[in-house]
Amino acid sequence: MIICRYVVLFFIYSFMGWVYESIYCTVKDKKWRNRGFLYGPIIPIYGFGAVIISIFVSVAEDNKVTTPVWKVFLVSMIGSAIMEYVTSWAMEKIFHARWWDYSNMPLNINGRINLISSTGFGLAGVLIIYVLKPFVEGIIDGWHPLVIESLALIFVIILGMDLSMIVDDLKHFDKLVLHYRDIFDENMGSFVDATVQQTEEVREITSGVVRKVRRFSDSDEKTKLLKNYVLSLFERN
DSSP states (O other): OHHHHHHHHHHHHHHHHHHHHHHHHHHHHTSOOOOOSSSSSOOHHHHHHHHHHHHHHHHHHHTTOOOOHHHHHHHHHHHHHHHHHHHHHHHHHHHSOOSOOOTTSSSEETTTEEHHHHHHHHHHHHHIIIIIHHHHHHHHTTSOHHHHHHHHHHHHHHHHHHHHHHHHHHHTHHHHHHHHHHHHHHHHHHHHHHHHHHHHHHHHHHHHHHHHHHHHHHOHHHHHHHHHHHHHHHHHO
């Protein structure tokens, strides 16, 4: 029962993370941005982070250990930094792609984490523990155990299907990139060949004109005729 409860919480917090990131990026870019890694409207790293900090606080409280705001903040900040770095590294190694990059932000480590984002996650941990956790868990605790178990099973099945589709797509990601690169190279090759051919044609035409001009200027008779013609125009004026 306790595992199913945390599974449901994981999906709720993952959905909240998706809503937050999608709205933030949509407002920033002024066009719709679906920030989910999966097809479904969830971002798992938010769910994992929220569940872990919730378990940490619950275990601490069960053992009569105080959890002041500053401690929750530090644990959330450091824990999120470790999780974000490991997740970024693993996804890049497995799928050869990055879903976020902090290289253009100050105080970053290999573009995977940075102080500003980690601080934001620390504040988010405080928000979860002192605002969202009592509210969300208060609702879930009012549900029948069978409802929680059924929802957990449905969510896991949907997540498994979603992950299988994502993995299948990303396995072909490299091939897709190479395919479009080949198309790009082919089109650029055709463009360059056509440009070179047109340049050669223009050069041939220019060379022909130059040759004719030279032949004309080398002809004394034609030069005299041209000179007489120009003089006659001046005499008329």
